[in-house]
Amino acid sequence: MTQGNIANEGSRNITSNRFEMRDFISTMPNEIIGNILSRLTMKEAGRTSVLSTTWRYQWTHFSGVVDFDHSLRSYVLRRLHVGLLTKCIFFVSEWEKFMARLEHVMKSLKCPSMQGLRVCMDLGNPRKLPEWLKFASERNVQVLDLDFTYHFTEPFYGISDNIRNVLSSKKFEMKSLRVLRLACVDVNGEVLQCFLATCPLLETIRVTESTRLVRLKVWGQGLRLKHLELVECNILYLDICAENLMTFRYSGDYGKFNFESVPSLEEASFGGRYASYLQANMHDEDFFGVLLQVHVLKLNLSTYTVGVIEGLPVFDNVRQLELQIPHICGADLGRPVSVLSAFPSICMLKIKFMRSNLVDVEHEWKANLKQEYPKLRELEVSGYRRDPSQIELLISIFAKAPNLNRILVDPLSSYYADRSPDVKARVRNTRRDSTLWLVDALKPHVPPSVELIVL
Structure with a gap:
């Protein structure tokens, strides 16, 4: 091989290496990167911040489901072989860290629309509930899942009965909402009827352990509601006329139920x-x-x-x-x-x-x-x-x-x-x-x- 050929070959190798070393993903628009990140979980999207300085804040364009679930951590902490007081201290510390992380993430996210918001933490946070609802409304979420069921340990059982997360009748416009799940969130029939009236795409409602849900009327033209679950909600009167309803679940005291029209119903649970x-x-x-x-x-x-x-x-x-x-x-x-x-x-x-x-x-x-x-x-x-x-x-x-x-x-x-x-x-x-x-x-x-x- 001649000296000129060697030089040309070396030049091609350098060009090839430079081509391979280019970071094409980082040069993409934020909208495309946000779309890629939305296909990951929130934790996986957050981990991309360590890839490079360019990627340090790319996770803030995440548009998937903001999923903060403390269930497994609470399950592990509950089974620690430590004293009761130590467990209580652990729980309070974990609760405070959880709320701080959630607030930081919600303030950092820049995407104008999100697929969903899921917050699963024992006791919840009554003071922050309006902020979470406002966030869900502003980001046009499709899924809103708030689960504050208490599972941790005995000393707080009495306190958990007195700490109630109340969803008031204040209206939040959620035109994109398809799934609404509320556990240990006190909500009455008027609020649920408001969701049904203002959320034209709403297909799933699940309410668990609401002390205020006593009467509920599920009526309306064009209702897309397919799944209705009322768990441990002692309803005295329930009136349903929903042509698209496919599954119904109720657990609680005996009340007066009127299934006026449910022609699509295939599954029932009591x-x-x-x-x-x-x-x-x-x-x-x-x-x-x-x-x-x-x-x-x-x-x-x-x-x-x-x-x-x-x-x-x-x-x-x-x-x-x-x-x-x-x-x-x-x-x-x-x-x-x-x-x-x-x-x-x-x-x-x-x-x-x-x-x-x-x-x-x-x-x-x-x-x-x-x-x-x-x-x-x-x-x-x-x-x-x-x-x-x-x-x-x-x-x-x-x-x-x-x-x-x-x-x-x-x-x-x-x-x-x-x-x-x-x-x-x-x-x-x-x-x-x-x-x-x-x-x-x-x-x-x-x-x-x-x-x-x-x-």
Whole structure:
């Protein structure tokens, strides 16, 4: 190779290296960078600040979901092997740091529109709630999720009852809002009706543990509402006329419900005293028509009751049934057995046993399940504790479901049903080995053709 060729080759290598070393992403407009960052989580977007001086503040153009979730951290802190006073000090310190980080991020973000705002922290912050609502309104969020449910530790339980995050009737324009979730936020029917009237794209409303929600009217032309959940809200009067409503969930005291028009309803869920009334009064005109049209039904039988219910109507329309069953170890499960008899056409059955107490039982309970379930293909069980009555119920179901294909056993108890995904994953991982041991007692009774899986 001649000296000239060597020089040309070296020149091309230098040019190529310079081309490879150029940072094309940093030269992009802020709008495009913001769009890229919005496809990440808030934490991932924040980590890009260490890439270079150019990227130090690029995260402020983030336009995705501002997600501040302290659930997993609270779960870990609650299980620390330290004194009670130390735990309380930890909680206060964590709460203050959380609020400071959230305020800093909200003030730093520059994007005029956001996909959503999610704040999940025990007790919340009543003084900051108006600011968060204003932020959500100004940024045209599509998802607003405020969860202030208290999970941490006992000393603050009394305080948590007195610290209430109240959402007043002050109007905030949220034309882009599609999902509204409020937990431990006191909101009344007028405020929810205001959201329905001023948020034309609103499809999901979930309210949990609101002490002020007593009366609610869900009416209006052109409502796009598809999912309505009212959990642990003791409503006295509920009136619904929503043609697009697909799922409805209520847990609380018994009240007067009027399902005026819900032609699209496919899934219904009831809990609390209302479910206790419903299981013995399925023929009641208030919801008999609802039960006749849904394909998925979930009943939280939160009150332990002994005895069989006679004369229940049969609902062949229900394809998936979920029963949450309170249970004293070794005691009678005749009530859930009688409820099962009303749904002979189910294809999937979920049984969630609530925490059992260990007591001495004089007589061994027998299931005597008389109904056949020829369409049942899948059975999912959670909260299983190797209890003789639980085993008896499950064996009886095995015998009455000749076409059963699969049994899923979930280590996660119903106590964690509404917790965040990361907390659920941690609990499942922690309890999986003990659940495998518990399931060993079931294996001899599982038909050979049925697959047994521990999640």
